[in-house]
Amino acid sequence: MDHFNYEGDQLVAEQVPLSAIADRFGTPCYVYSRATLTRHWRAFDEALGAQAHLICFAVKANSNLAVLDVLARLGAGFDIVSVGELERVLAAGGDPAKVIFSGVGKRADEIRRALEVGIRCFNVESEPELLRIGEIAGALGCLAPVSLRVNPDVDAQSHPYISTGLKENKFGIDIQSADALYRQAARHPHLRVLGIDCHIGSQLTSLGPFLDAIDRVLALADRLAAEGIEVEHLDLGGGLGIRYTNEMPPLPDAYAAALAERLGERRYEIILEPGRSIAGNAGVLLTRVEYLKRTPAHQFAIVDAAMNDLLRPALYDAEQEIVPVCRPDPDAPTDLFEIVGPVCETGDFLGRQRRLALAEGDLLAVRSSGAYGFSMSSNYNSRPRAPEVMVDGDQAYLVRSRESVDALFAGERRLP
Numbered sequence: 001m002d003h004f005n006y007e008g009d010q011l012v013a014e015q016v017p018l019s020a021i022a023d024r025f026g027t028p029c030y031v032y033s034r035a036t037l038t039r040h041w042r043a044f045d046e047a048l049g050a051q052a053h054l055i056c057f058a059v060k061a062n063s064n065l066a067v068l069d070v071l072a073r074l075g076a077g078f079d080i081v082s083v084g085e086l087e088r089v090l091a092a093g094g095d096p097a098k099v100i101f102s103g104v105g106k107r108a109d110e111i112r113r114a115l116e117v118g119i120r121c122f123n124v125e126s127e128p129e130l131l132r133i134g135e136i137a138g139a140l141g142c143l144a145p146v147s148l149r150v151n152p153d154v155d156a157q158s159h160p161y162i163s164t165g166l167k168e169n170k171f172g173i174d175i176q177s178a179d180a181l182y183r184q185a186a187r188h189p190h191l192r193v194l195g196i197d198c199h200i201g202s203q204l205t206s207l208g209p210f211l212d213a214i215d216r217v218l219a220l221a222d223r224l225a226a227e228g229i230e231v232e233h234l235d236l237g238g239g240l241g242i243r244y245t246n247e248m249p250p251l252p253d254a255y256a257a258a259l260a261e262r263l264g265e266r267r268y269e270i271i272l273e274p275g276r277s278i279a280g281n282a283g284v285l286l287t288r289v290e291y292l293k294r295t296p297a298h299q300f301a302i303v304d305a306a307m308n309d310l311l312r313p314a315l316y317d318a319e320q321e322i323v324p325v326c327r328p329d330p331d332a333p334t335d336l337f338e339i340v341g342p343v344c345e346t347g348d349f350l351g352r353q354r355r356l357a358l359a360e361g362d363l364l365a366v367r368s369s370g371a372y373g374f375s376m377s378s379n380y381n382s383r384p385r386a387p388e389v390m391v392d393g394d395q396a397y398l399v400r401s402r403e404s405v406d407a408l409f410a411g412e413r414r415l416p
Ligand SMILES: Cc1ncc(COP(=O)(O)O)c(C=O)c1O
Pocket: 058, 061, 079, 102, 103, 199, 201, 202, 203, 237, 238, 239, 240, 273, 274, 275, 276, 277, 371
């Protein structure tokens, strides 16, 4: 469910027609809905109910400060993977004590900064990283809170580029070798073992792989407890999928119910790190048709958004719905369009073989673009990044301006 719906023939975000946003802020343009972000975050929070829990939004999905601020005000924690994301969370008013630091390659300066601001926990991905965190904590004279991210060797049945829980993947510590590393961490004078962490992939559309992973994590927790290493929390990562076209992913309450059943009598705080399921359907990318171009093979609609703005179709062959912002006359002739951008790559498409009635100048909305949309955008082809707008009821706020062409070469210089 989202808050982008047709009223009459107009696609409206909450109470603001998207055509009005395009007129005011231009295209391409990202548009987010505060009500949808709020509803999706609360769906997790309420699903876990009385179970001790913390819902940490995965900042990589959408790191816009207004988005982080909306979630921080709801009481969200944040899952970060770089010091840049940490600074964004702090700038948005997020509580460092609710920050989880994930990622396979944390640099020393990033670890130091996270310890200085007092984050909740590091999700550690290797023995050398564990030792580095311990050493830095020693130098700072503090205790570093850690979980080990274990790799349970579970197939997430998602796109291979976004599956992370197989033993072939670079992520996590083999769950069989984790016990020994836990013992080492528990003995370390500058480490405090807080939990067990696991994240098996993204855009999962069934519960089976989550449950397999949970079973393996619980078996590890039980083994550790038997040795006297009692962890406080289990961090089960993110990964719950969303409906892009016709997927039917489980909802947070089904996930929470299955989790409660697996936990039984065990009393752990549960941390989740959802990104896509909170932000994905809380945003659209608005774009305008520049040209229609018929070739012997295809009818192309060349739009003003491109793979630099929304990389998912090019990178994963991902399908996202593309709909008209103003519904055309039902009798208007349709065609099968290749919806492509202006970037000089054949892979620069937003949608393939889409049946639409299109004319030059028409506005389109690429749905489900609130996660891994702007956050994966680039300046490829020296294209300025699109603006971001947040709708809140009947108001639309510019929450990040369109990048200027000057900003594209700020900081660069020629040789003397
Ligand atoms: C460690 C970690 N946590 C959380 C997430 C968020 O995942 P998703 O957006 O699928 O919920 C990711 C991305 O897959 C991740 O790598």
